[in-house]
Amino acid sequence: MLRFCAAEVMHDEILINWPFVDTTIEVANLIVSFIYKYHIKVPLRSIVNVQDESWNSYYLVKAVLEIEEDLKSLQTSTLVSTDSVELLEEEQQGEYLRRAKLIDCVIHCEEFWTRAKEIAQILLPLFQTHCLVEGIGSTSGYLYEMMERVTDTIEKFRDNNCALYDEIWPMTNAARKKIIHPMHAAAAFLNPTYMCSKNFKENDEMRSGIDYLLYYVVVEEERKCFMIEFQQYRTKVSKLFTVEAKEMLEASHPRIWWDYCGNHLPILQKYALRLLSQPCSTAFCNQDQYMVDDFDKQHQTICQEATNLHMMRRFKQLETQMLEPIILDKLGEVEYGEFIDQPFCYDDTLFAPYRS
Numbered sequence: 001m002l003r004f005c006a007a008e009v010m011h012d013e014i015l016i017n018w019p020f021v022d023t024t025i026e027v028a029n030l031i032v033s034f035i036y037k038y039h040i041k042v043p044l045r046s047i048v049n050v051q052d053e054s055w056n057s058y059y060l061v062k063a064v065l066e067i068e069e070d071l072k073s074l075q076t077s078t079l080v081s082t083d084s085v086e087l088l089e090e091e092q093q094g095e096y097l098r099r100a101k102l103i104d105c106v107i108h109c110e111e112f113w114t115r116a117k118e119i120a121q122i123l124l125p126l127f128q129t130h131c132l133v134e135g136i137g138s139t140s141g142y143l144y145e146m147m148e149r150v151t152d153t154i155e156k157f158r159d160n161n162c163a164l165y166d167e168i169w170p171m172t173n174a175a176r177k178k179i180i181h182p183m184h185a186a187a188a189f190l191n192p193t194y195m196c197s198k199n200f201k202e203n204d205e206m207r208s209g210i211d212y213l214l215y216y217v218v219v220e221e222e223r224k225c226f227m228i229e230f231q232q233y234r235t236k237v238s239k240l241f242t243v244e245a246k247e248m249l250e251a252s253h254p255r256i257w258w259d260y261c262g263n264h265l266p267i268l269q270k271y272a273l274r275l276l277s278q279p280c281s282t283a284f285c286n287q288d289q290y291m292v293d294d295f296d297k298q299h300q301t302i303c304q305e306a307t308n309l310h311m312m313r314r315f316k317q318l319e320t321q322m323l324e325p326i327i328l329d330k331l332g333e334v335e336y337g338e339f340i341d342q343p344f345c346y347d348d349t350l351f352a353p354y355r356s
Contacts, residue, residue: 044067055130057123065116132280142188143179146328150172190275213271
């Protein structure tokens with residue numbers, strides 16, 4: 001089903017060589033570093049439980065945007081009169097004043113805030129996609145929808161910000177082509193929650209996905225029945241979409257929905273269950289492969305057997321965990337602390353290019 005591992009593509013090819021984005025993130029980093037180092041009194045909240053450092057940039061921009069009005073209300077005199085300045089040596093005070101003037105210029109620059117909001121708007125669905133593909137549960141029915149959200153978000157900038165669109169779209173589109181397999185499009189079509197949502201738009205890619213599933217997965221003697229049942233599902237026949245089934249759309253994982261509600265369409269149900277039970281990346285395999293690689297060839301057979309048992313136990317646990325639907329809008333949500341108590345990625349050398 002996979003041409004490329006979705007998790008590896010998201011890690012290796014997204015957020016790479018985007019100067020327009022990188023510049024904004026660097027400026028946001030300067031602001032956070034300045035606030036942290038000189039104890040500027042603004043309600044910048046810390047974020048805990050951030051597991052992937054490569055995506056800290058999203059949280060960084062988001063955190064700065066949350067205190068936009070607080071930062072804009074700061075005056076140069078306020079920055080200069082902080083208590084921490086009085087404790088600095090004379091040379092350090094000069095360095096601080098230069099940094100304060102730079103930060104003062106940035107936080108009162110509307111262009112920076114406009115750009116930061118645009119960057120955050122684009123990074124959100126990309127980060128949510130990253131969170132989805134890093135999962136090891138039954139996620140295949142959600143990947144196509146998530147990538148459609150990424151595409152729709154970036155498309156909004158085609159006319160409004162051509163420079164940003166031209167920088168991000170080619171690489172994102174290339175990554176999408178590597179990630180999305182026809183089976184992902186078929187899985188999206190067979191995800192009843194998505195198929196019944198207002199965001200669903202049947203397209204050629206989905207129809208091609210169903211064709212791929214029909215000719216490469218469905219056994220020949222079941223193909224006719226499969227297509228008859230698929231058309232009944234597609235037209236939302238009442239015997240399938242009962243009141244109870246409609247209630248379960250938002251409350252259950254699509255795999256559970258088909259298992260409980262799909263008995264009227266047994267052939268389609270069988271293949272939908274198989275497809276919607278799959279993960280959408282091989283990240284979990286790579287994690288376990290590291291265990292094997294740590295052993296020499298003489299012991300790899302024993303280690304592989306142990307790894308297989310470990311993966312079987314893991315998926316048995318997932319069978320009970322994956323009862324609820326994946327809410328795409330909630331992917332990437334993190335727990336906040338009250339105020340920042342450690343830097344995101346504080347690096348004093350970031351100010352080096354701005355020193356006199």
